[in-house]
Amino acid sequence: MSEPLDRAQRRLLRRLYNGRTVPIVVDGQSFATYRAATGYLLSLTTEARDAAYAQMKAFAKADRTEL
Numbered sequence: 001m002s003e004p005l006d007r008a009q010r011r012l013l014r015r016l017y018n019g020r021t022v023p024i025v026v027d028g029q030s031f032a033t034y035r036a037a038t039g040y041l042l043s044l045t046t047e048a049r050d051a052a053y054a055q056m057k058a059f060a061k062a063d064r065t066e067l
Helices: 007-017 034-042 046-065
Strands: 024-026 029-031
Touching (some): 007 034
């Protein structure tokens, strides 16, 4: 069984996906909701989860700087 996301990760993901209209793409999959993103992250191994989480953060940061 995989470990749950820590509190800081859950809070950041909620902020990233709150009111999102453009999905975040990670590993060829797009996520537009918090629930879909956390479900995907929880299905991964710890190393893969950390990498996917970092990709989500980077995508959201790049998306924010384009505005």
